[in-house]
Amino acid sequence: MSIIxxxxxxxxxVKTPFGRRKELLGGSAAHFSMAARLFTKVNLIAIVGSxxxxxxxxxxxxxxxxxxxxxxxxxKTFRWEGQYQGDLNSAxxxxxxxxxxxxxxxxxxxxxxxxxxxxxxxxxxDIQEHLLTKMRSPKLVGLDSMNYWINTKRKELIKLLKRIxxxxxxxxxxRSLSGENNLIKAAKQLCSLGPKMVLIKKGEHGVLxxxxxxxxxxxxxxxxxxIDPTGAGDTFAGGFMGFLxxxxxxxxxxxxxxxxxxxxxxxxxxxxxxxxxxxxxxRSDLERRLAKFKNCFSF
Amino acid sequence: MSIIxxxxxxxxxVKTPFGRRKELLGGSAAHFSMAARLFTKVNLIAIVGSxxxxxxxxxxxxxxxxxxxxxxxxxKTFRWEGQYQGDLNSAxxxxxxxxxxxxxxxxxxxxxxxxxxxxxxxxxxDIQEHLLTKMRSPKLVGLDSMNYWINTKRKELIKLLKRIxxxxxxxxxxRSLSGENNLIKAAKQLCSLGPKMVLIKKGEHGVLxxxxxxxxxxxxxxxxxxIDPTGAGDTFAGGFMGFLxxxxxxxxxxxxxxxxxxxxxxxxxxxxxxxxxxxxxxRSDLERRLAKFKNCFSF
Numbered sequence: 001m002s003i004i005x006x007x008x009x010x011x012x013x014v015k016t017p018f019g020r021r022k023e024l025l026g027g028s029a030a031h032f033s034m035a036a037r038l039f040t041k042v043n044l045i046a047i048v049g050s051x052x053x054x055x056x057x058x059x060x061x062x063x064x065x066x067x068x069x070x071x072x073x074x075x076k077t078f079r080w081e082g083q084y085q086g087d088l089n090s091a092x093x094x095x096x097x098x099x100x101x102x103x104x105x106x107x108x109x110x111x112x113x114x115x116x117x118x119x120x121x122x123x124x125x126d127i128q129e130h131l132l133t134k135m136r137s138p139k140l141v142g143l144d145s146m147n148y149w150i151n152t153k154r155k156e157l158i159k160l161l162k163r164i165x166x167x168x169x170x171x172x173x174x175r176s177l178s179g180e181n182n183l184i185k186a187a188k189q190l191c192s193l194g195p196k197m198v199l200i201k202k203g204e205h206g207v208l209x210x211x212x213x214x215x216x217x218x219x220x221x222x223x224x225x226x227i228d229p230t231g232a233g234d235t236f237a238g239g240f241m242g243f244l245x246x247x248x249x250x251x252x253x254x255x256x257x258x259x260x261x262x263x264x265x266x267x268x269x270x271x272x273x274x275x276x277x278x279x280x281x282x283r284s285d286l287e288r289r290l291a292k293f294k295n296c297f298s299f
Numbered sequence: 300m301s302i303i304x305x306x307x308x309x310x311x312x313v314k315t316p317f318g319r320r321k322e323l324l325g326g327s328a329a330h331f332s333m334a335a336r337l338f339t340k341v342n343l344i345a346i347v348g349s350x351x352x353x354x355x356x357x358x359x360x361x362x363x364x365x366x367x368x369x370x371x372x373x374x375k376t377f378r379w380e381g382q383y384q385g386d387l388n389s390a391x392x393x394x395x396x397x398x399x400x401x402x403x404x405x406x407x408x409x410x411x412x413x414x415x416x417x418x419x420x421x422x423x424x425d426i427q428e429h430l431l432t433k434m435r436s437p438k439l440v441g442l443d444s445m446n447y448w449i450n451t452k453r454k455e456l457i458k459l460l461k462r463i464x465x466x467x468x469x470x471x472x473x474r475s476l477s478g479e480n481n482l483i484k485a486a487k488q489l490c491s492l493g494p495k496m497v498l499i500k501k502g503e504h505g506v507l508x509x510x511x512x513x514x515x516x517x518x519x520x521x522x523x524x525x526i527d528p529t530g531a532g533d534t535f536a537g538g539f540m541g542f543l544x545x546x547x548x549x550x551x552x553x554x555x556x557x558x559x560x561x562x563x564x565x566x567x568x569x570x571x572x573x574x575x576x577x578x579x580x581x582r583s584d585l586e587r588r589l590a591k592f593k594n595c596f597s598f
Contacts, residue, residue, distance in 0.1 A: 087480040181386040183503065184523040204482065205504035206518055217518035217595050219505055224483040256598035296516050297596050299555035 002041035002066075003245040005032045006106055006131045007121025007234070009046040009060075009070070012274060013081040016088065018227045024274035025056045027078065028121035028144070031231030034278035035238030035265035036119075037064050038286060039246040043112050045069045045131060047104045049077035063279060068109050073100030088226050088270075089203045106131040117245035120164070121234060122146045125156040132163060140250060142166040142241050143195075144233070150177050162194035168237050174200045183208055184215065197255070199240070201233050209259055214252060218259055221267035221293050228273045232266045235278055239265030239286075264289045301340035301365075302544040304331045305405055305430045306420025306533070308345040308359075308369065311573060312380040315387065317526045323573035324355045326377065327420035327443070330530030332364050333577035334537030334564035335418075337585060338545040342411050344368045344430060346403045348376035362578060367408050372399030387525050387569075388502045405430040416544035419463070420533060421445050424455040431462060439549060441465040441540050442494075443532070449476050461493035467536050473499045482507055483514065496554070498539070500532050508558055513551060517558055520566035520592050527572045531565045534577055538564030538585075563588045 007029030013022045029046045036042045043066040048056075050072060061067055076099035082091040104127055116139035120128040128143060141164040149157055150173060157177070161167060167190055171183060178186040187198040187210035200208040204226075206219040240262035247254045264286055271277045306328030312321045328345045335341045342365040347355075349371060360366055375398035381390040403426055415438035419427040427442060440463040448456055449472060456476070460466060466489055470482060477485040486497040486509035499507040503525075505518040539561035546553045563585055570576045 087474075175386075182523060182525060184521045188523075202504060205501060206516075208518075208521070215521045215595055216598075217505075217521060219507075219516035219518055219596075222483045222507070222514045222516060224481060224487075226481060253598060260598070296514055297518075299515075299552060299559070 001117055001245050002043060002115050003036055003117040003119060003241060004043045004045060004108070004112060004115045004135070005029045005036065005119045005121055005238075006045040006128065007032060007119075007123055008078050008101065009044070009048050009052075010078045010080050012230055013079070014228055014230055014273065015083045016228050017085070019273070021228075021273045023079070025059065026080070026231055026274050028123070028231070028234045030060070030275060031234035031269065031278070032119060032121055032238035032241075033060070033063065033065050034269075034275055034281065035235045035262070036242030036245070038265075038281065038283045039239075039242035039261075040117070041066065042242070043069065043115060045106045045108060047071040047073045047100045049073055049075050049100045052077045059279070066112075069107050069112060071104070071107065073103060075100040075103070082230065084229060087204070088229050091230065106134075108134050116140065117241065118142070119237060119241045120144070121237070122149075125149055125153045125160050129156065129160050132160070140165050140241075140244060142168055142237065144168040144237060145173065147173055147176055158193055161190075164195050166197045166199060166241075167195040168199045168201065168233075170201045170203070170233060174198070184210070199259070201236055203229070203232070207236070207259055207263060209255065216256055216259060218263055219297055221263055221289065222296060223267050223270055226270045229270045230274065232269045235269035236262040236266040238262075260290055260293060261286060264293055300416055300544055301342060301414050302335055302416040302418060302540060303342045303344060303407070303411060303414045303434070304328045304335065304418045304420055304537075305344040305427065306331060306418075306422055307377050307400065308343070308347050308351075309377045309379050311529055312378070313527055313529055313572065314382045315527050316384070318572070320527075320572045322378070324358065325379070325530060325573050327422070327530070327533045329359070329574060330533035330568065330577070331418060331420055331537035331540075332359070332362065333568075333574055333580065334534045334561070335541030335544070336363050337580065337582045338538075338541035338560075339416070340365065341541070342368065342414060344405045344407060346370040346372045346399045348372055348374050348399045351376045358578070365411075368406050368411060370403070370406065372402060374399040374402070381529065383528060386503070387528050390529065405433075407433050415439065416540065417441070418536060418540045419443070420536065421448075424448055424452045424459050428455065428459050431459070439464050439540075439543060441467055441536065443467040443536060444472065446472055446475055457492055460489075463494050465496045465498060465540075466494040467498045467500065467532075469500045469502070469532060473497070483509070498558070500535055502528070502531070506535070506558055506562060508554065515555055515558060517562055518596055520562055520588065521595060522566050522569055525569045528569045529573065531568045534568035535561040535565040537561075559589055559592060560585060563592055
């Protein structure tokens with residue numbers, strides 16, 4: 001079954017200990033799609049500006065994405081500039097230019113409206129809500145956000161949480177929104193706000209999954225050379241949601257497998273700048289690394 | 300086979316969000332022993348002052364520890380005072396009184412000298428070296444240290460690493476001693492200094508194990524109510540080394556099991572102040588939680 005991803009398509013400029021890159025194709029929806037496309041048909045809902053390079057559109061289309069609802073707005077493409085230092089666990093944002101993102105009203109075609117798997121990647125909660133309301137019969141809805149919205153649109157975000165199935169957050173966000181320092185307590189508290197499942201991404205420390213039936217925790221795949229972690233969380237979500245969208249039954253085994261696929265997909269993402277590695281990724285790359293990954297924690 | 304643990308026996312005063320306790324029995328060797336005793340006969344090598352409460356000696360003896368080399372020195376027992384806030388991941392040291400620890404010269408009986416499994420818990424590297432030199436035929440030697448010694452006795456510590464099998468560090472220490480931010484690189488670099496194996500403890504994020512043959516990584520056991528994390532790392536080491544000392548062959552499966560036992564032992568330690576929980580711990584408590592723990596990451 002196919003999936004809708006709402007999010008950003010951006011031009012990212014990054015500086016890491018391994019170099020500097022300017023205006024790479026990026027954004028939450030783009031990173032998500034590179035992993036999700038390996039499991040299911042991905043419908044990308046985003047906006048770019050009139051300055052968005054044509055070759056990027058071709059590139060995304062060649063990856064098999066449905067771009068019918070990729071709007072070209074009148075203005076500039078969303079740009080993000082950031083820097084990573086030390087352990088590369090957190091980005092320092094140097095500059096953000098919203099451009100057309102500030103007037104984004106997502107649209108979906110009548111066919112897309114029927115899609116049951118939806119991922120609301122990090123954008124303004126009002127935009128996320130706007131899209132969700134358009135959908136006819138949401139079955140599995142995931143949502144990611146960020147500290148900026150937790151601080152500035154807390155009410156809107158909390159209202160939206162009642163309508164989703166899976167809340168995806170990093171550890172800082174989970175602590176900030178729940179008011180709990182302990183991550184298990186934080187996950188529990190977030191679950192009580194509406195979502196059936198909470199997934200806390202911890203970067204190099206792996207992932208924690210919570211629902212009322214079980215807690216599941218995986219380490220990260222050990223990557224020695226982290227070149228650029230931009231989009232790793234979105235790639236994780238793409239592998240996770242993509243796998244679930246492609247599976248018939250969302251039971252505990254499917255969730256565990258989905259978390260492992262997400263982890264492995266994210267490990268490829270950090271091995272090169274932007275989408276360079278994940279855009280070349282194949283399902284068999286994923287399977288091979290998944291087998292290795294299992295050996296890292298199974299006995 | 301029995302094990303020697305060299306380390307501290309201390310009087311710990313702690314303040315955590317769950318309360319305040321004064322002069323609890325603690326110290327690296329004491330915490331280590333509470334876990335290791337469930338697998339093997341533990342010989343505790345440490346010093347206390349003439350003010351050390353008699354009932355603590357009785358308590359330790361009742362736990363089955365061999366106290367033949369627990370020296371009572373002329374002076375005060377080592378005292379540590381610390382505080383935990385927020386996520387309880389790191390202690391803020393408020394006060395340290397070395398007392399008799401500053402004149403500690405460890406002794407071992409002629410029987411103890413034959414013991415092949417040795418854990419050098421966190422004390423001055425010169426003291427660790429002093430004990431190691433006394434041992435007749437060390438077979439499996441583990442060593443823990445801390446940032447203070449990494450900064451002030453780096454040379455001595457690095458020299459000592461050539462003589463040990465397993466270096467146990469937390470993530471900060473591993474980064475600090477190796478000069479590498481990436482933990483896989485850090486583990487590799489530390490291995491090149493001598494130890495066959497490197498074990499990096501990451502608190503609530505679990506553990507990373509590295510040797511030339513494999514990388515193994517486990518999440519922490521999910522504990523919702525962390526009361527007092529003091530000694531969790533030593534308890535981890537006690538479960539890990541204790542299991543290995545009790546096993547015949549230190550192969551990859553034994554190492555993986557040992558890491559899981561260490562993780563589970565540490566999870567009990569944080570559930571109450573000081574040694575309160577681990578001193579009541581039984582092997583069947585460990586086994587029950589180990590089975591639950593496996594469900595947290597196996598699929």
